[in-house]
Amino acid sequence: MVKRRAFLRTAGASVVGATALAGCAGEESTDTTPSSSGGFAGTLRVATYSSFTGEGAAGNWLKSVFEAAHPEVTVEFMTPENGLNQYILRQQNGADIDADLYVGLNTAELVRADQEIETPLFESVESDLERAGTVKSGLQIDPDGRAIPYDTGYISLVYDEGEVENPGTFDALTSDAYQGDLIAQNAQQSDPGRAFLLWTIAEKGPDNYLEYWQDLLENDVTILSDWEPAYDAYMNEEAPMVVSYSTDQVFYHGDDVDIQKHQVGFLNDQGYANPEAMALFADADSPDLGRAFMDFVLSSEAQAEIAVRNVQFPAVEGVDPGEEFSQYAYEPPEPVTFAYDELAGNVDGWIEDWAREIAN
Incomplete structure (x- = not known):
């Protein structure tokens, strides 16, 4: 299921250059690497929607940079056809979740998960993330600090x-x-x-x-x-x-x-406003690695890249995705x-x- 807009391949369409953006973000950001530089190793399994992981998409950029910072880590994406419903059903039936993070969660989906299953599907992580406090006021979708916004449309x-x-x-x-x-x-x-x-x-x-x-x-x-x-x-x-x-x-x-x-x-x-959030599964096999990845997603460099590659506004205060994005992206009064x-x-x-x- 396509959760939101995909990068359509149409003649004449223009996207802010990733190289120029990275340079711009790098000049303004002092937190361009994962905040936790500990010796992580293993595989981080991230469930998300298909357009987040395509060629040139935000997910592939995040994977590349995070793996470069942690050479013994592999980020593996999964794109379940039924989205979050797959994990709600697995939790209801006592099956393994088989993922560490879910990326692309909205408020209504979180509400549905809480209503349809008795045991928590996601772990509260807000107090564990160094950058959670940088998310813009009004975008928070979860009073329990499980789902952390990473962009909004x-x-x-x-x-x-x-x-x-x-x-x-x-x-x-x-x-x-x-x-x-x-x-x-x-x-x-x-x-x-x-x-x-x-x-x-x-x-x-x-x-x-x-x-x-x-x-x-x-x-x-x-x-x-x-x-x-x-x-x-x-x-x-x-x-x-x-x-x-x-x-x-x-x-x-x-x-x-x-x-x-x-x-x-x-x-x-x-x-x-339709914020997209990420959340750590309560039964994650790599919870510390998941938290480190979530904190990296909230870094200034990652936020600027996500904005342009996902064609959405940053979730974090003070992030500048570049002049071209700012010229063509409109926020409602x-x-x-x-x-x-x-x-x-x-x-x-x-x-x-x-x-x-x-x-x-």
């Missing part, structure tokens, strides 16, 4: 300025002017789809969000399974707007790119998100009701 609209104006508000999306113009994702299967659903709940309230979605349906919204097919449909001009990320232009800019097709639209001057305590006991019901009345 803001869900927004991406639209073709040559075909349609920025709707500007949620209500405008249901008007005749935007009939058939929006592509969204299934909240049961897709991170941005779930985030967009939660954003509509934050805006319309738990008692009114389904009525709002009925209005979207009547206005011919298209709902596809996940981000990739939705964005492909948008690029194929099946509709002039798609639910996506406000960092869209970080990837799509340059002389050969029609920037009109990659305009970022915030609704009600908001964007839904008002970030919106649900905290862990707000989702606990609610999110499954919201999604189930949406799936029954809207997706079906």
Whole structure:
């Protein structure tokens, strides 16, 4: 399952050069190696999503640099097809987890794991990490200090300025002017789809969000399974707007790119913050190595690389991913998100009701 945007191979797309970025980050950072320089050895097994580990992706860069700092360590990635669900089921059935870290966890998934299994799936590590305190205020997703954010995206609209104006508000999306113009994702299967659903709940309230979605349906919204097919449909001009990320232009800019097709639209001057976090499995075979890797991910150099390679904002305060990233990445005037305590006991019901009345 593609958790979020993959690095699409399209002509004219431009990404900040990794070499230039590394030089920039190196000049500003004094903590560019893992904070724990002890004699680690062995294999660190990291479960994550596929686009985190592809060629040029953030995961491969992290693996290379961490292994260089610890020559007797091997970082091994696993990309389970069912994501976190695989580990929830294994825990429920008493099977070995067979991984040390999970990278790519969001708040709703953590809530679901806590609700569906009796024994903790993840270990509390916040007090053990030297750099945990550098994470931006407001991004923390776990009151128990298990899941540590490493980047964040803001869900927004991406639209073709040559075909349609920025709707500007949620209500405008249901008007005749935007009939058939929006592509969204299934909240049961897709991170941005779930985030967009939660954003509509934050805006319309738990008692009114389904009525709002009925209005979207009547206005011919298209709902596809996940981000990739939705964005492909948008690029194929099946509709002039798609639910996506406000960092869209970080990837799509340059002389050969029609920037009109990659305009970022915030609704009600908001964007839904969707932090991605990493967590150490409670039954990890290499817990100390896992903690060292997590602390390294929070270093300034790693944060700058992750931002550009993952096309998301750094989770750590004071990190500069470079001039090009800053020019094309947009933060909403008002970030919106649900905290862990707000989702606990609610999110499954919201999604189930949406799936029954809207997706079906």
